[in-house]
Amino acid sequence: MKQVEEALHQLHARDKEKQARDMAEAHKEAMNRKLDQSESQGPPQAFAKVNSISPGSPASIAGLQVDDEIVEFGSVNTQNFQSLHNIGSVVQHSEGPLNVTVIRSGEKHQLRLVPTRWAGKGLLGCNIIPLQR
Incomplete structure (x- = not known):
């Protein structure tokens, strides 16, 4: 039983680390996309x-x-x-x-x-x- 408990703790710890990495990567991608959009838009267009x-x-x-x-x-x-x-x-x-x-x-x-x-x-x-x- 103790081995199962330890395995679950390790599994959850790895899952938390993966979620943190995924969130950091998603944030980085979003920031890069936002930067790319603002650069590609250039100055506002007059009408x-x-x-x-x-x-x-x-x-x-x-x-x-x-x-x-x-x-x-x-x-x-x-x-x-x-x-x-x-x-x-x-x-x-x-x-x-x-x-x-x-x-x-x-x-x-x-x-x-x-x-x-x-x-x-x-x-x-x-x-x-x-x-x-």
Whole structure:
């Protein structure tokens, strides 16, 4: 009986060691895969571009500039962008500042744009066009 008990203890000890090795290997693989994905994705892709800004407008105050490529506009991003109506809807339903991420001269910039009524047309004071990829 004692031999059976010792054999079971050894069996469980080996099983625990194997589980620990397997978990460590799985973690290492997951980390390598995550690293590979982030390297292969590269910089985020823009879906739209600013082609005009009115002086004194909310867009101008937020720091948007002509030729900024938009990567994220509130909840709109490359994955869910379908048309400029997506941006219009976000602007119409926003209550407060919107986070806007742009690529300018190859660098990523985070801006806070507050859609508001101002002396000019619209709530932003800029013109955005979709990028053709």
